[in-house]
Amino acid sequence: MSVLFASFRERLNRLIGRVSWWFAVSAGILFICMIFVTSYGVVMRYFFRRPEPYSYEINTILLLWTFVLALPLVELLDEHIRADIFIQYAPKALREFLWKIVSPVLGILYSSVLTSKGLDNAVHSLRAAEKSMSILGEPLFPVKVLIPLCYGLVTVVILRKLILNLSRKKSEEGSTD
Numbered sequence: 001m002s003v004l005f006a007s008f009r010e011r012l013n014r015l016i017g018r019v020s021w022w023f024a025v026s027a028g029i030l031f032i033c034m035i036f037v038t039s040y041g042v043v044m045r046y047f048f049r050r051p052e053p054y055s056y057e058i059n060t061i062l063l064l065w066t067f068v069l070a071l072p073l074v075e076l077l078d079e080h081i082r083a084d085i086f087i088q089y090a091p092k093a094l095r096e097f098l099w100k101i102v103s104p105v106l107g108i109l110y111s112s113v114l115t116s117k118g119l120d121n122a123v124h125s126l127r128a129a130e131k132s133m134s135i136l137g138e139p140l141f142p143v144k145v146l147i148p149l150c151y152g153l154v155t156v157v158i159l160r161k162l163i164l165n166l167s168r169k170k171s172e173e174g175s176t177d
Helices: 002-047 054-076 092-127 141-176
Strands: none
Touching: 002 054, 002 141, 054 141, 092 141
């Protein structure tokens, strides 16, 4: 049974890693697209004296997508910004508890609320056929659906991290007895 669980856990870890990696690669590609869209807007405005209204709108959407697509891999690699200005003075045991237990629990709560509310918002956008009020008038569902998708993956990544932290803590306690 333990071998079966270990095999399942390893496959799940690989799947989470691959999906997170592909999301981050997509974010990089979208970032490059942002560069081209911005360059197009600048050339049209300053060289041809024909400002176009689309580049700002498109870049806003691409910036949102870039952020939410990169987030799962950043969390998986533990490369996010930490505000540890006060915690550095706490005792080591308290720091470990806060970073390895409390922080992931709060992260799961936060990202699961964003996933749930984002999904509600995306479904409403689809049902109501919401469109942007900008010149483009693009449908908002594709913009909004990426938020719950990516935050759902962030929730899974943080849950994985919490389970690993708890299993390590349990194995450390078992080895000290």
